Amino acid sequence: MAEDWFTIVLRLALYLDMAAGFGVAMFSVYALGHDERSLAIARRYRVCVGVCAVIGIGLSVIGMTVLAKAMSGAQTYSELSTHIFEMLITGTHMGLAWCIRILALALCILIALVKFNPTFRFVAMSVSSGVALATLAWAGHGAMDDGMRGYIHLASDISHLWAAGAWVGALLAFLILATSRANATQDTVAILSRTSNGFAHVGTLIVFVLAASGVVNYVLIAGPSLDPLVSTLYGQLLLGKLMLVLGMLALAAANRFRLSPSLEASLGSGNRAQAVSKLRQSLFMEATLAVLVLASVAWLGILS
Incomplete structure (x- = not known):
């Protein structure tokens, strides 16, 4: 039962984090004017989306570890081998979705760090964070x-x-x-x-x-x-x-x-x-x- 509650909390954290990152990036596209995307508030939005992407990667790694333990029947996390992770990541649709999520979030972080046209930056961050959010559909x-x-x-x-x-x-x-x-x-x-x-x-x-x-x-x-x-x-x-x-x-x-x-x-x-x-x-x-x-x-x- 304790593991079920941990899974629920982990899923909640993922939903909150990914939804926030995608939604803030989208808000910056449809709500802010072109000039406003260069203001201090837009920089705060960019940092927010980037931080959400970093946290999302961390939560996703934890989630994959928990899934590997549940799928393998291991009693402790120390029993998990690289073979179990390879099988999950390369042999299941959920694993493929997980890989796409990690890549999309990494791209989002890169976009947040590199200097871009502000409008292009937020559009690109919306797309990458949107792809990452969509992959959660394979976990439900x-x-x-x-x-x-x-x-x-x-x-x-x-x-x-x-x-x-x-x-x-x-x-x-x-x-x-x-x-x-x-x-x-x-x-x-x-x-x-x-x-x-x-x-x-x-x-x-x-x-x-x-x-x-x-x-x-x-x-x-x-x-x-x-x-x-x-x-x-x-x-x-x-x-x-x-x-x-x-x-x-x-x-x-x-x-x-x-x-x-x-x-x-x-x-x-x-x-x-x-x-x-x-x-x-x-x-x-x-x-x-x-x-x-x-x-x-x-x-x-x-x-x-």
Whole structure:
């Protein structure tokens, strides 16, 4: 049981880390203007994505070690041989996905370190971190089916991961903006106001993709019946996850229709600190719910 909890925590850490890296990189592409990608806040985003990639490699190595121990039946990690790792990495789809993830994350780190055009840098980091995030589909139910059904399941899982990553990363990007030491300046608050007000279209697309892919995933796993929602642990966890997502949507609506317009109005009045503080508190609450959602996803992924 202790090993199951360690696996869940490890999966949660991977989901959080990879989602954050991909989402922040994407946010820098669709939310920041060309000139803004050269500002200090963009440099913080670049560092954030690079650090997420470094952590992602470390977590992936730990994850592969845990998987090797479980698959080999070894009692201790000291019993693991290089042959077991070679067999897992070269002989399974999960191992191939793991290799692609490591390469994609290493590329992301390289892009973060080397001097590039800021726009090209964030686009390239979005692609590499997006590929890395997509490989997590092979570590869950997405890899349980064969043939066309398997391709549909993987595509749905990857879409779900990307949409979730875009949401989680946007929350982190907003929090970085809202907690920046420069948040008292007119320019930084103006960026926060514009991006929070303009997130509605992207947010709507994210919610649509999450809903559509979530329905597809449920049908492929549990079948076209609602009975498992109340009769199985999987269904009960899924219902809990849906309640948390509804809470996130309620907070997002408050941000969109009350707090963001209030922040925009404060730009003219000069009373920015209070408006930023209220938005920051709401973002922290939404981010907390996001962590709980990903924790439920990490648990759901190990259930049969």
